[in-house]
Amino acid sequence: MTENLYSPCRLCPRECGADRSGGVRGRCGALSTPVISRAALHMWEEPPISGTRGSGTIFFSGCQLGCIYCQNREISRSPDFGRRVDSEGLAEIMLSLQKMGAHNINFVTPTHFMPHVAAAVDIARGRGLSVPTVYNTGGYELVDRLRRLEGKIDIYLPDFKYSVSALALKYSAAADYPDIALRAIAEMVRQHPECRFSDGGIMLSGVIVRLLLLPGAVANTKLALSRLYSEFRDSIYISIMSQYTPPPGMPPPLNRRVSAAEYRDAVGHAEKLGIKNAFIQQRESAEESYIPGFGEEFIAGCPQHGI
Template sequence: MNKKCTLCPRKCGVDRDEALGVCQVSSTVKVARAALHFWEEPCISGENGSGAVFFSGCPLHCVFCQNEEISHGKVGKEITTEELANIYLHLQKQGANNINLVTGTHYIPEIVESVNHAREQGLSIPIIYNTSGYETVESLKLLEGVVNVYLPDFKYWDEALASQYSHAKDYPDVVKSAIVEMVRQVGEPEFNEEGFIQSGVIVRQLLLPGHTRDSKAILKYLHETFENRIYVSLMSQYTPMPHIAEKYPELNRRVTKREYEAVVGYALDLGIENAFIQDRKVAKESFIPKFGNEIL
């Protein structure tokens, strides 16, 4: 059996039973936090919260990552797929509106197994796949029929920015193909009577300081390609972490009101109707979850 991992676009080919992949974790599921989460879009969190499961490790490793402890696999608890399924069921029992799987690219086979097992045991709330957008179409196809809602980022339009800040020059092309596949699988957004999303795609766009032009290019592409078959979430929450100042001084500030309003205004001018706009007050460190606790 070929154990060389090719789940993410890095295709590092590591046998993760024997060594760590680019994602910085082994093949054993490692979870950094599992708890009700209240800081997602309103149609995801609501008052009861989203049942968020933060997986350790990440294939992308953005230089401005707010969750570096988790993305580098430094914190977390190793669990079995059965234990993962039980976490979903516990979160459902707590009143979660959905199960929100955060950065699970490198655990896609285990996610499929755990969701199927949990559904056999009575899991009935939607499954959200919360991702950087850096996904292969081949891996996403494994999630068809398992995931109800896709929540990808679209971080960069410019290959140079993708290379500089995520060492992934191919990011723009990869995420375009990924979103096409996501829309193919789950179709247009559908909401229940309470206004919570049950299926569909919400694309998040995090505005970086000084890069309104890049954000506008992404919005133009999304609108021209998908029109109102998706939602977009315009995020102003970028928060510079302490390590960013030395190597990337241009990112060592928050987004200004003028920058964010320029992007929102552009979205309106394009005719984008399905959009979430973020209160700039959320750009605070207090909105970054503390990892290594609340494992169920």
């Protein structure tokens, strides 16, 4: 399973058909061996994900979506930035993070390495991994690919970046994003129809959808809230994020942070709709420090299987 899904690669809705195993890079820029830029405990996810001890994040380099304002561009635009690992190495990293106290194992931007992620979860479960797994994605996913993760992923943490096709085209060259992401979220909800938490409030399974509010695009977020609530009601949680940090050289309106008025407008709309299951971010989180440094922390895992 691990190799053949990479060649020709149709792992994501770009469906490039690139022969990644044969050394050809697709739109995501990745070849067929996972590259990890960071593996560490992370305290800045939603409270039931980070908990008190941190989420065991594993950041994959490269990305198929390529948003012009990417908040993780240091790694998304550099598919070779970091360490190469195989499924065994990935499983050992997961076990190391669990040993450090991670509440969960959080795969960040994993879509283009989905076959390795699935195989590594199986290996790690066989070796004692007991914490939940989190699939932390931009939301641009194919339903039949997500079905392969059923039973392996406990928590889905997708973005719903765009409800407006023109904006998806302009910022991510993906006019089909709104419909594709909604179908993907529906599949995630099919796999986990309700959110479950431990007595201590740590998430065990379910779906949290993230809405990163973009400057000048509050209408996009409000429509996203309406569509999500009309489709999924209280079976999901929605996280409304204010942390957008403009990368250098962005054109207006992406060259500024989200204003307090814009954020209030989005949150007010969620309240008006009657959304109860929402995470609202403190405005102080809108700092560059919210974005983790890459290449700074790395769990050794199993040196045998690092490449």
